[in-house]
Amino acid sequence: MSTRIPVVEKVLSANDSVAAAIRALLDERGIYAINLMASPGAGKTSLIERTVAALKQEYGIGMINGDTSEAAFDAERSQRAGAHSVHVNTGGKCHLEAAMIRDALALLPLGEIRLLIIENVGNLVCPSSWQLGAHASVLIGSIPEGDDKPYKYPKMYSGVDALVINKIDLLPYVEFDMVRFRRGVETLNPGLVSFALSCRTGEGLEAWLGWLRSKLA
Amino acid sequence: MHELSITEAILEVVLKHAAGARVTAVHLTVGELSSFVDESIELFWSELARGTGAEGAALHFRNLPGTLRCLECEREFPIGSPDFRCPQCGSTQAVPHGGRDCFVESIEIESPEEVPRA
Ligand SMILES: Nc1nc2c(ncn2[C@@H]2O[C@H](COP(=O)(O)OP(=O)(O)O)[C@@H](O)[C@H]2O)c(=O)[nH]1
Numbered sequence: 340m341s342t343r344i345p346v347v348e349k350v351l352s353a354n355d356s357v358a359a360a361i362r363a364l365l366d367e368r369g370i371y372a373i374n375l376m377a378s379p380g381a382g383k384t385s386l387i388e389r390t391v392a393a394l395k396q397e398y399g400i401g402m403i404n405g406d407t408s409e410a411a412f413d414a415e416r417s418q419r420a421g422a423h424s425v426h427v428n429t430g431g432k433c434h435l436e437a438a439m440i441r442d443a444l445a446l447l448p449l450g451e452i453r454l455l456i457i458e459n460v461g462n463l464v465c466p467s468s469w470q471l472g473a474h475a476s477v478l479i480g481s482i483p484e485g486d487d488k489p490y491k492y493p494k495m496y497s498g499v500d501a502l503v504i505n506k507i508d509l510l511p512y513v514e515f516d517m518v519r520f521r522r523g524v525e526t527l528n529p530g531l532v533s534f535a536l537s538c539r540t541g542e543g544l545e546a547w548l549g550w551l552r553s554k555l556a
Numbered sequence: 557m558h559e560l561s562i563t564e565a566i567l568e569v570v571l572k573h574a575a576g577a578r579v580t581a582v583h584l585t586v587g588e589l590s591s592f593v594d595e596s597i598e599l600f601w602s603e604l605a606r607g608t609g610a611e612g613a614a615l616h617f618r619n620l621p622g623t624l625r626c627l628e629c630e631r632e633f634p635i636g637s638p639d640f641r642c643p644q645c646g647s648t649q650a651v652p653h654g655g656r657d658c659f660v661e662s663i664e665i666e667s668p669e670e671v672p673r674a
């Protein structure tokens with residue numbers, strides 16, 4: 340004889356509680372955090388370098404970089420740009436989890452940080468399932484990835500608070516139907532704030548920086 | 557690899573609710589958009605559950621398709637529909653509807669009268 344007990348609990352509820360604790364800590368320390376997600380090569384580290392270069396005189400910036408290996412190139416790039424950086428080796432996992440952020444925060448000088456940027460593992464599927472306690476989830480889509488990505492990765496596109504469309508300098512060279520792309524985004528995430536820009540030329544960066552400043556003011 | 561993490565999380569939820577009792581079955585609801593694959597969860601499950609109160613427990617999956625709901629005609633349709641076009645009225649105005657989450661719905665435990673607990 341066995342007894343059936345109803346549970347109805349979200350599988351990731353434990354991660355969600357750690358994320359909530361992180362959010363409380365960040366709020367207490369006056370830190371605004373963004374969780375930056377994108378496929379590999381979309382320009383996460385490039386956007387962080389640009390952002391750090393532009394804002395470091397105004398705000399202390401911290402950076403947590405998640406990678407599936409020990410190679411800390413991206414954290415070094417952010418460090419050189421002027422951020423306090425921590426590299427997290429996810430041990431093969433394709434996403435960051437809240438517990439990894441909690442541990443990484445212990446290695447950062449929180450008193451000197453106003454903006455925390457978390458560079459998630461390059462992946463359009465998994466990171467969206469794990470809350471990290473950040474105030475905003477930001478997705479970077481880039482022109483060479485193609486205009487079909489919202490249709491192929493609906494969960495990622497529907498769960499974010501801001502969208503950066505990077506590499507617009509490549510629009511003349513790549514087939515990319517911006518209307519189709521934006522229609523997919525609008526279906527999944529009506530009214531989503533978005534910034535079309537190029538980390539290479541700097542075009543469009545001001546609007547992104549302005550949005551960030553408005554969050555930090 | 558994310559099924560390793562998700563299976564760890566499933567086991568944690570299951571053991572918490574079993575409160576020490578032996579678990580014989582676990583009923584999961586897996587939304588298509590949660591991106592978790594049944595077979596990979598099974599694979600990690602037998603490894604992770606070994607030596608716990610849920611060792612050997614059978615996993616039962618209920619899969620929920622990822623869907624959109626048409627804002628024009630209310631029809632619910634698969635998220636794989638090309639350009640998110642409603643198959644009924646052709647509108648592309650739709651909102652995400654079903655299949656985002658992964659839940660432990662229920663567990664089955666051995667009844668206390670059969671296995672007396674200390
Ligand atoms: N043409 C062009 N290349 C870019 C742009 N932003 C980044 N890249 C390049 O894209 C590649 C990947 O960038 P990276 O920031 O490392 O991507 P990540 O993997 O998302 O962190 C690098 O070679 C960058 O120089 C852009 O706006 N335009």
Ligand SMILES: [Mg+2]
Nearest residue numbers: 383384413458
């Ligand atoms: Mg990078």
Ligand SMILES: [Zn+2]
Nearest residue numbers: 626629642645
């Ligand atoms: Zn319709």
